[in-house]
Amino acid sequence: GAVVSQHPSRVICKSGTSVKIECRSLDFQATTMFWYRQFPKQSLMLMATSNEGSKATYEQGVEKDKFLINHASLTLSTLTVTSAHPEDSSFYICSASHSGSNQPQHFGDGTRLSIL
Amino acid sequence: EDQVTQSPEALRLQEGESSSLNCSYTVSGLRGLFWYRQDPGKGPEFLFTLYSAGEEKEKERLKATLTKKESFLHITAPKPEDSATYLCAVQALTGTASKLTFGTGTRLQVTL
Numbered sequence: 001g002a003v004v005s006q007h008p009s010r011v012i013c014k015s016g017t018s019v020k021i022e023c024r025s026l027d028f029q030a031t032t033m034f035w036y037r038q039f040p041k042q043s044l045m046l047m048a049t050s051n052e053g054s055k056a057t058y059e060q061g062v063e064k065d066k067f068l069i070n071h072a073s074l075t076l077s078t079l080t081v082t083s084a085h086p087e088d089s090s091f092y093i094c095s096a097s098h099s100g101s102n103q104p105q106h107f108g109d110g111t112r113l114s115i116l
Numbered sequence: 117e118d119q120v121t122q123s124p125e126a127l128r129l130q131e132g133e134s135s136s137l138n139c140s141y142t143v144s145g146l147r148g149l150f151w152y153r154q155d156p157g158k159g160p161e162f163l164f165t166l167y168s169a170g171e172e173k174e175k176e177r178l179k180a181t182l183t184k185k186e187s188f189l190h191i192t193a194p195k196p197e198d199s200a201t202y203l204c205a206v207q208a209l210t211g212t213a214s215k216l217t218f219g220t221g222t223r224l225q226v227t228l
Contacts, residue, residue, distance in 0.1 A: 006159070032214055043203070043218040044160070093159045097214055104150055105216060107159030 006108025021079045023094030029074035030096035038091045118143045120219035137189040137222045139204030147207040154201045194226045
C-alpha cells in the first residue's frame with residue numbers, strides 16, 4: 001500500500017525556535033499533500049493544501065507566515081513552524097494522495113510538537 | 117458547510133461482541149466517504165472509500181455501508197487488536213478538490 005513517511009516523530013524545543021517537519025511519499029508521486037493539526041481527543045483539522053510547484057492554499061484562520069509550506073517535488077513537502085510558541089504545541093500530521101481528486105489520502109505517523 | 121458527526125464517542129465491547137459505528141454527514145454533493153483507523157500517537161490508516169448510496173465494502177471483520185445521509189462501520193466478532201479510534205471523513209463535489217472533512221471519531225476498546 002501507499003506509504004507516507006513523516007519526520008521527526010517528536011520535537012521538544014524552546015519558545016521562539018523554528019521547527020521544520022518533512023513529509024515524504026515513499027512509493028508514489030503525490031501531486032497534492034495536506035497538513036493537519038490534531039488536538040487531544042479532537043478530529044483532524046486541515047491547515048493547508050500543498051500542490052507541487054505552486055503556493056499552498058491555507059484554510060481560514062491559519063497564518064501562512066507562521067506555518068510555511070514548501071512542496072518542491074512530487075515526493076516531498078515541508079511544514080516550518082516559525083518562531084513557535086507554547087500554543088503551537090500539537091500533533092501535526094501530513095497526508096498525500098495520488099493524482100485524481102477522489103483518491104484516498106494516505107497519512108504519515110505525525111509529529112508531536114512540544115514548545116516549552 | 118460540510119459536517120460529519122460520529123457516534124458513539126466511545127464504545128467498549130467484549131471480544132466477539134459485534135456492533136456498529138455511525139457516521140452522519142451533511143455535504144453539498146458527496147464525492148466520497150472515507151473510513152480510517154487511528155492508533156494512539158499514529159496517523160490515520162486508510163480502510164475504505166464509499167462513493168454512492170447502497171455501496172458496501174468489507175475487509176476482514178469490518179464492513180462499511182453508505183446511505184444518502186449516513187454510513188455505518190459494522191464490526192463482526194471484534195478482537196482486542198481492533199481497538200483504535202475510527203474516523204469518518206467526507207469529500208465534497210464542490211469546493212477544494214480532495215479536501216476531507218473529518219468527524220471526531222469513535223474510540224473503540226475491545227476487551228477479552
